Amino acid sequence: MSQQLLFVCRHSPYGGSNAREGLDAILASAAYGQDIGVLFIDDGVFQLLPDQAPASLPQKNLSANLSALPLYEVERIYVHSESLRERGVPFDSLTLEGLQAVNSHEVGVLLSGHEQLLSF
Amino acid sequence: MKFALAIHAAPFSSSASQTALKFAQALLAEGHDIYRVFFYQDGVHTANELVCPPQDEQNLCREWQSLARAHSLDLVVCIAAALRRGVLNAEEAERYDKAAQNLAPTFSISGLGQLLDAAVKSDRLVTFGA
Numbered sequence: 353m354s355q356q357l358l359f360v361c362r363h364s365p366y367g368g369s370n371a372r373e374g375l376d377a378i379l380a381s382a383a384y385g386q387d388i389g390v391l392f393i394d395d396g397v398f399q400l401l402p403d404q405a406p407a408s409l410p411q412k413n414l415s416a417n418l419s420a421l422p423l424y425e426v427e428r429i430y431v432h433s434e435s436l437r438e439r440g441v442p443f444d445s446l447t448l449e450g451l452q453a454v455n456s457h458e459v460g461v462l463l464s465g466h467e468q469l470l471s472f
Numbered sequence: 473m474k475f476a477l478a479i480h481a482a483p484f485s486s487s488a489s490q491t492a493l494k495f496a497q498a499l500l501a502e503g504h505d506i507y508r509v510f511f512y513q514d515g516v517h518t519a520n521e522l523v524c525p526p527q528d529e530q531n532l533c534r535e536w537q538s539l540a541r542a543h544s545l546d547l548v549v550c551i552a553a554a555l556r557r558g559v560l561n562a563e564e565a566e567r568y569d570k571a572a573q574n575l576a577p578t579f580s581i582s583g584l585g586q587l588l589d590a591a592v593k594s595d596r597l598v599t600f601g602a
Contacts (some may be wrong), residue, residue, distance in 0.1 A: 380584035471602040
């Protein structure tokens with residue numbers, strides 16, 4: 353059976369409002385008890401970097417919200433390994449609990465395996 | 473088939489908003505149902521009644537209103553995104569002590585739960601400008 357909702361996060365955390373408003377939508381959906389998946393791909397992988405310090409911009413730190421995902425029982429969190437490699441980010445440097453690396457083929461399986469996609 | 477539309481792009485600065493309107497018109501012409509149109513991110517600017525495009529250009533806000541009236545569409549604007557961008561109904565204008573409200577008639581303001589509800593209850597969710 354296919355799963356309901358997959359959120360696809362494609363943008364860097366502070367260059368625009370996509371990451372922030374996407375995360376708002378993710379947390380709202382999780383708060384309603386939906387079984388959701390979250391995929392970080394392209395520049396979206398930058399949202400996962402540890403030690404973000406955007407206070408001087410000033411912007412709120414999004415990674416604090418991200419780390420709340422397990423508390424909302426969001427257990428299916430994926431990151432596209434090729435996107436990480438292209439940007440020189442080692443998977444081992446990411447600290448988000450429950451994060452799984454997926455290759456391009458597995459991304460395709462994820463996209464086709466969900467009823468609805470929400471892209472940010 | 474039951475569709476939901478999510479519009480994330482601003483009117484005028486992106487063609488995504490025009491495409492969404494055309495798509496909605498085509499769906500209704502083909503006999504499909506539109507469960508809800510949810511305006512999020514810069515899409516909330518679509519509901520700003522104060523936009524004044526030149527006479528010979530499209531007024532997306534007005535076109536959504538007439539489509540909504542003709543087909544009883546549920547046009548919902550995300551409250552968090554709208555407040556950040558200065559799109560307010562009378563109630564929110566009073567709450568935040570603002571002198572004016574600018575939410576166009578036929579649009580309503582509500583929370584992100586309405587986007588989730590639309591995604592879950594529709595056969596297809598189509599996003600514009602993501």
